[in-house]
Amino acid sequence: MTDAFIYDAVRSPRGKGRPDGSLHEVTALALSAQMLDALGARNGLTGHAVEDVIWGNVTQVGEQGGCLARSAVLASGLDESIPGLSINRFCASGMEAVNLAANQVRAGAGRAYIAGGVEMMGRVAMGSDGAAIAVDPGLAMKTYFVPQGISADIIATEYGFSRDDADALAVESQRRAAIAWKEGRFDRSVITIRDINGLPILATDEYMRPGTDMQALGALKPAFKEMGEGMPGFDKVAMLKYPHLERINHIHHAGNSSGIVDGAAAILIGDAEFGRAHGLKPRARIRATAKIGTDPTIMLTGPVPVTQKILAEAGLTVGDIDLFEVNEAFAAVVLRFQQAFGVNPARVNVNGGSIAMGHPLGATGAIIIGTLLDEMERSDKALGLATLCIASGMGAATIIERV
Secondary structure, X not given: OXXXXXXXXXXXXXXXXXXXXXXXXXXXXHHHHHHHHHHHHHHOOOOOOOXXXXXXXXXXXXXXXXXXXHHHHHXXXXXXXXXXXXXXXXXXXXXXXXXXXXXXXXXXXXXXXXXXXXXXXXXXXXXXXXXXXXXXXXXXXXXXXXXXXXXXXXXXXXXXXXXXXXXXXXXXXXXXXXXXXXXOOOOOOEOOEEOOOOOEEEOOOOOOOOOOOXXXXXXXXXXXXXXXXOOOOHHXXXXXXXXXXXXXXXXXXXXXXXXXXXXXXXEEEEOHHHHHHHOOOOOEEEEEEEEEEOOOOOOOOOHHHHHHHHHHHHOOOHHHOOEEEEOOOXXXXXXXXXXXXXXXXXXXXXXXXXXXXXXXXXXXHXXXXXXXXXXXXXXXXXXXXXXXXXXXXXXXXXXXXEO
């Protein structure tokens, strides 16, 4: 099987996903096109340089609807002979785009791809496209559906994580992200975003709150307690599935959960011949990819079984992995991952995560792969694993190896 290499990775800064956010005026199409143009310009991509653009986005409705991938190609400077494929695996859409591209290269179906994703959460509201598991009573009852925040609190209850545990992880995420930006650790990958007139509008992640401390987080009310204990009473639904739980401990709030932001990311993937033809040096090899389905009620535990799966398939152990990126959808997701594998927290999300910088749903999977690669190069590490939890109970993972 042919090796699939990462040649380059870019991302936008993450803007606050609301009307006063710096990226609010930018459409998903325009932001996607800027990512494609950045990769094209940095790597001298002309003509039919890549086989396809595979693009993830979660809320595929309105201006994010249709085949956004193909629209982005046409809006960019890429050649019109390059097609586009839009995909949706919820929060892992950007990672799945990368994994799908890598596996097609490995199978010989094209020498190179651009893969990544976008989500403009301030312009296209999460959930506005509908989702059968949430809105179809037959499926919702069968799966004991609860919102993700309740699922995160179930994890905390089931595995014994306290409010202080979650808040401490959030404070550390903010601290690490602030250090990473101060030291320029994202400089190679982050592209300044420009408006329709070509003027710069955002160059750094703007969601961060670097002064966050335990006292500030302690003042926040649990975000999901009312919907759990009051109406519509999702705690009772959860306890029908997990009758051994006497109650749900609601520990999550805005400060220890991922932020709603706008953002995009793109990764250039190709075989060795593509690199030679374009005078490009590979930065990493995509060693393995994996996905898995999990319990749809607790929903967010996927990083654990998918990591077990990918390690087994790659012939590796947790100890072989130097660095981990585990998406900080909620603090309990990362706490459970560290608990399950006994991983030193110093090796997980070294430069902060989505609690500090935000989680642009369709883009995050590609973002954390790029962040992982940058950190592996900075700290001279060999193997890294990135993974995400996924709505409705799934997990996805990617292992990359420096070359």
